[in-house]
Amino acid sequence: MKIADKIFYGGDYNPDQWDNETIRQDMIYFKEAGINLVTLPVFSWAKLEPDEGVYDFGWLDELMNLFAENDISVCLATPTVAQPAWLSSRYPEVLPVDIAGRRRTHGMRVFFCYNSLKYRQRAAAIAEEMAKRYQNHPALAVWHVANEYGTYCYCPICQAQFRVWLRKRYGNIDNLNEKWNTAFWGRTLYSFEEVMLPTELNDDYRFNPAIQLDYMRFVTDSTAECFENEYRVLKKYTPDIPVQTNMSGYIKKLDQFKMAEKMDIIGWDNYPWPTDDRSFIAFKHDIMRGLKNGQSYMLMEQSPNQQNWQPYNKLKRPGEVRLLSYQALAHGADTCLFFQMRQSIGGQEKFHGAVISHAGHNDTRVFREIKQLGHELAAIGDACVGAYSSSKVGILMDWNNWWALELASGPSKDMNYLSTVAKYYRAFYEQNISIDILGYGADLSGYKIIVAPMLYMLKDNISAKIEKFVNDGGILILTTMSGLVDENDRCVFGAYPGPLRDVAGLWVEETDALFPHEKNGIEFSELLPGFDKRYSCGFLCDLIRLTTAEPLATYTDDFYAGKVCFSRNHYGAGKAYYIGTEPEQAFLNNLAAEICQQAKVQAPFQADEGVEITVRHTETVETIFIINHNSASACVQLGNNVYNNRITAEDVSGRFELAAYDVAVLVRANR
């Protein structure tokens, strides 16, 4: 989907907080900075519908017209993330009940029961009012539904709906008892009406992961319905305008693959922490690109300067916003949007960075940087909008797996799915190997390498797909904590990794948990190309029993010193590597290098360390992003082709040097 013939540049704007003079002045600043899209009115339900069914859209009409006059597009938001006070007080059931069983009172945003029919009715009504009114407005470019969904509610309505959801899923109570293994601890249920929501009131310590797992699924489904409730209304009036909601990205609490199914295009908010590795930010972008099978997405929010809600809100360093913006484009974003255009004078986020700060004028470092970037993006044009990436390496990632793995009690409390996947991602990323993040439903056939970190839960036929992938010649990486449970978190019989035993060529007899300060070692008896003799490892140590696999390396310590911890199994035309522990990053980097060489997967260009390179292509043009993350200049070997740097308009070739923190966007010059 090509959302526009340019890179949308702008962000959230809350003109309902400002007087007309300020707004008029803002238009001048927006033009100066190259802003071409604003998102609004995200939080204006109370103003647009001051009482039930009473609408006041006059002020928004004026704004819409003003933007249209100024050639600024609008990402038009249904204001349904923050219901008006009258809705909460007249219908208290719209307010959520928290995990402690307490009915909340009107206050925060994203503070409603996602299953409340009254909420859904009023949300659909205002969405329809907006759709009818602005369906043909020239400023309307994209729809935006609500904002950063993610509330968990435990009210009686949710309890009733959860029972309905379970009946649909399991058909009858005996089947539910079997799937939840309620015989354990004698938790048998005789009727769906006896199902209690998993809350603080009945759960002291993860008493039944299967219930919690289903509740997380139910909350995702309910939230997706909440989105659809407005989506349907908007599409009725404007079938051609894309509809999205800005997701908090990689948050654990909602299965974003499921949410993505309902959206025309993915929108997400990128708020990295100062301590995040650059690979982690890239990883999150690639998750977003993966949610709809590689389709490009909207970067809906990022901060033009420091945040306010982190413990220590560091200023964005000079050039940092530009670097982050290009990194987004490099990984699949078609837009570059900020929260927020102008800093609020009060409220929780009054110290959140903005394009125009409390100082109220354009004589600031931040404004100057935003303006420079605006001009660069205009020069780049639409070459990369709607473009795709081509990856030969895929990493499996699944929210059900994430939930179940971290709900498990034992063997270690430090189970961290996201950071484990991120470590494997990083191993390829640092070598500029393009990676796709794949759900269990993805087609694996186009890939040469599949990495499946902690594939704890087998479902959706994933083990058969993996077997076929390897049998057909693919290279697979499996790790500890794989193949343990089915989709209801019931353990496999007949040893781990269950149905993956054949492809792995081994079974796992036991798994030791190490204290955080403890380490073991990985030692090769015979060196593999590109590997060192020894690496450190920790966290978990599988005690492996090989069947058809060959040992590659062994533990160095403890009673299992000398036992295999890393193996390879030839299976059909392919190979499966198994890593029975958590190795240090260097091991993973060396493994990634070695198997990429085997599979003939390589980076677009050779470059100095710290230089990130990605390629996005449409049917007609390839756009190359080069980002120098170093605090010194660095080189890329472009070879003999001549490229045009869209930022500087210069042609470049051969040894190409970028200044510290500089960026280049290249397209072939000889077209």
Place this chain on the structure above:
Amino acid sequence: MKIADKIFYGGDYNPDQWDNETIRQDMIYFKEAGINLVTLPVFSWAKLEPDEGVYDFGWLDELMNLFAENDISVCLATPTVAQPAWLSSRYPEVLPVDIAGRRRTHGMRVFFCYNSLKYRQRAAAIAEEMAKRYQNHPALAVWHVANEYGTYCYCPICQAQFRVWLRKRYGNIDNLNEKWNTAFWGRTLYSFEEVMLPTELNDDYRFNPAIQLDYMRFVTDSTAECFENEYRVLKKYTPDIPVQTNMSGYIKKLDQFKMAEKMDIIGWDNYPWPTDDRSFIAFKHDIMRGLKNGQSYMLMEQSPNQQNWQPYNKLKRPGEVRLLSYQALAHGADTCLFFQMRQSIGGQEKFHGAVISHAGHNDTRVFREIKQLGHELAAIGDACVGAYSSSKVGILMDWNNWWALELASGPSKDMNYLSTVAKYYRAFYEQNISIDILGYGADLSGYKIIVAPMLYMLKDNISAKIEKFVNDGGILILTTMSGLVDENDRCVFGAYPGPLRDVAGLWVEETDALFPHEKNGIEFSELLPGFDKRYSCGFLCDLIRLTTAEPLATYTDDFYAGKVCFSRNHYGAGKAYYIGTEPEQAFLNNLAAEICQQAKVQAPFQADEGVEITVRHTETVETIFIINHNSASACVQLGNNVYNNRITAEDVSGRFELAAYDVAVLVRANR
């Protein structure tokens, strides 16, 4: 106000826990130790009024007579801090509701709703009963209302009263919406009836600081009314007996300047921690003296030995109680009172120190120390009772500023107003420069130096007062986080520090937050007198744009290395220093020394380090307190005048040596 012609010496006594023989024995010990005042019956409501309107004062009559016979005055307490069980069970609305929305059950002390009419009615009734009964009793010296107020209640009565309070404050709901900036996140209210108390039920993370700020103001006002409810009754019968409540001192939750307005004299409880710097204890005394514009106060409680409620309750070292007692007198106390005279045999505080311990006799280290002190205080007499201090340095301190600053989300979570003010206080204190703690309402005209640490909130015309102060020749110190918001926590437009920009001669473009382990540096290009070349700094770093100010020092690190962090602006006849970061203590000490020299403000005498010197004066006599905090002897240069040490009755002059931890109280000998 001169509360007595002697220093009151004694403390809390709970004779309702003891039999007659024990009480008779206590009288003998009291006489031996020089005790001349006891406070009671703080916790005897249940005994005095065993059922509604049924009073039993006989036992108290006997005690009052016994004290009178023994020449011991009574600080007579209304017992209203701990309502009887019948009041809680008959009228459950007197019990508070906590921030989680839970109605508490009868149990703890200070455990009532400060807005409950029933509580107020019964409290006034027993106060009246006591006032009528003892108005002419010879033992009655001071009134004491309740004890250490400070409960926050969130019950329906408080909710209703808060709405009334808001209507009075804002007049109409539109004005409230504007002042609370409810447009942010669409929190518009259509009626005061929609205002919900800020509790855990609607606030996950400081969702609207303005509401919380107003609630803190409301709780202070309600608590002050609670005090006034009894005050009025007592004054009706005994207009000449001073009325106070013992405050927990510098606690954040109540605006003690507001509480002070209602009290005849300040009473407070001094419970330092073993780790407290001596300057911090002095600072708290000076806050107390500042609450009523320099009026002396009652030290109502301190511990004669270890506490019981600290994590590690260290014994008071030999001489430590004496040192702390003199420090109180040195800073403005007119009394020296303890909690408690005799140790309880049971309950939460059974291991709290007491003049008479569980051992039950006078053969203890603690009793001997108390006795020695009692004899010294008798020798000192009333020279300092009701006396004043003369300070040329004032530090601004305001509870609203404290609340709002620490409610703010961003830039750093480690905002700590009290410890920041304490650091500036310490810079002067260590040089024996007398300091007044000033509310925003204070008259600044008599001061030469005003320090305004983190003057985040501008209100009550404080910026104009500050401008005038500097214009008239004063020296001002401003810091980072100044001039950001108005009294409703709404940010200033047109750059920080808002209306203080002119006097500061600069504006602050951005403020970086440092991680706790991070440091930056302050470097002088040209040395100022008394300063070193370099200092470390941290926490926050302002990026400053100078207008009329001159740069004095610059940052040493990060992308803003070389940019100004410390400046001086000549404004009218005065000067304003601006410190854009949190410097190490040495920097502040050098700055204090330098500007004191400029302003010709100096210590009473030169002395060795670790010797504290203060002066208190009445119209006729000056009393000089000298306290040696060192574990070795130390010297003071008294000059040519001859002074009489009231403790030893010796005349001293010239080079005066004090033993380790010793104290002297001097008055001019040649009067």
Place this chain on the structure above:
Amino acid sequence: MKIADKIFYGGDYNPDQWDNETIRQDMIYFKEAGINLVTLPVFSWAKLEPDEGVYDFGWLDELMNLFAENDISVCLATPTVAQPAWLSSRYPEVLPVDIAGRRRTHGMRVFFCYNSLKYRQRAAAIAEEMAKRYQNHPALAVWHVANEYGTYCYCPICQAQFRVWLRKRYGNIDNLNEKWNTAFWGRTLYSFEEVMLPTELNDDYRFNPAIQLDYMRFVTDSTAECFENEYRVLKKYTPDIPVQTNMSGYIKKLDQFKMAEKMDIIGWDNYPWPTDDRSFIAFKHDIMRGLKNGQSYMLMEQSPNQQNWQPYNKLKRPGEVRLLSYQALAHGADTCLFFQMRQSIGGQEKFHGAVISHAGHNDTRVFREIKQLGHELAAIGDACVGAYSSSKVGILMDWNNWWALELASGPSKDMNYLSTVAKYYRAFYEQNISIDILGYGADLSGYKIIVAPMLYMLKDNISAKIEKFVNDGGILILTTMSGLVDENDRCVFGAYPGPLRDVAGLWVEETDALFPHEKNGIEFSELLPGFDKRYSCGFLCDLIRLTTAEPLATYTDDFYAGKVCFSRNHYGAGKAYYIGTEPEQAFLNNLAAEICQQAKVQAPFQADEGVEITVRHTETVETIFIINHNSASACVQLGNNVYNNRITAEDVSGRFELAAYDVAVLVRANR
């Protein structure tokens, strides 16, 4: 009590989770491993009674018969720890209310109100149904009631029952007021109906320890009644079958001495942490043996491999389960039972170790170890079953003392009774001196040494018993925090340690609390045999006033340097040592050695460090357990007698060497 003519070997089995084929296969594995007892059906209430009064025992009949056929005994469990869903939903009052006042919902196990009459009625009914049905079944060997009691409930029923309990205890409200010292903070009660349960709703910080103490007593009494409710039913039908409940061992929340009174034999669950010292595990076994005056007990549960609910669940090392099993037998266990026989496929504990793992077969390290142990135990036979230990050293331990000591506010928050007792225990344990853990009710007359760590609470005439013990020639060790309060936590008058002052020959004037990082020192002026010159100490430091005792050592630091911290008092024919601080372990070890020598108490044999030796005897035979905890071989000097090692069937004598982690079970060969 001799529970069987063999060591019961087996554990918890949940066949209701398995199909018939799996169960048949399990019988084969059980026989292979020497399993002779299984515990069931602990969690099958929902299956056995699918609706009120509707029973389904057919499946259990089949199992019982199957076990009988296979010569496997059954420890038959009433399934009352986990009530069925219908019971919770039909009678919500069976669900507990938590300390925050929240009625729980059906979910967890051990999740019922122990005072609910409806719960007790239905529990007794199913117990009766089982007793009637299986009273004559050949497989029935032992009864097992519920499982790991320990829920605290705060519901209205408990509130009412607590008031009844208090009325019985105190007779009238005046007496309660006196005993609770409610005069403190004016908490006087006029009627038992005003007593509120101590919950989060009325207690912010240990507001009245006396109430909490009584509530803990009440919960123990109520829980014991809950047990008795079923016990009575079972005994009616099977007077000769022993009845027990598996206790969580040394848990603080229930007074296990009180629980023990109701049980025929003690059962407990041993789940050591990987970081536990071996002495701590031995200590817990000795507590269990102490609960019924030295009677042997059932080890009901231990894990055949890692746990799942610890933060880091380490594998049991090779041989570790064997070592732990023999340590249990060595200290008084008559059984060796595991949780669990087969690993669940789902639920909270699916990763808990089991004899048969998810792999489902016998080809595992764990199975092989279990099998080896089974064969060894069979070889050992019944020599030690029902056997006793003979100890000359007793350590006093009391739950009321534990509760009150740790409820106290002050002098230090780090009060830890269990670990303090464990330190004194360890001092003797490491020298292979047998120790009895004694309640206050124990007969002290047979002991030569009594250790009374932190004997905070004096009650049940314990001080008189101690005086007599010393007077008659015994050696006593007293410590800091002794003799402070009576059974209602009211402090003694007339100085600590109250009634123990005479025997100690001193009084304690003050007690200093040290910060965790602070240390003081213990210094001898004149060396005692076996002691070093100096030791470190910390935590608390008593300031002691000697009366008749002689000083042995003094503090090295602080203002009390040079004052006595360790003393000895000759009293009658005996001696009392007083330790006024917390010394390092070496001091206690040296003290233990010295007084054992004085009292002529010695280890069974001399052995290398790390070798544990215990002796258990019946009237006819003495069984000696030797356990080498070292990772290298070690020696024991057996002397001239010849012993038969029941494990290897070899005769041994003189210098006997055990391999690393090896075990020997010896009986005299020449009988």
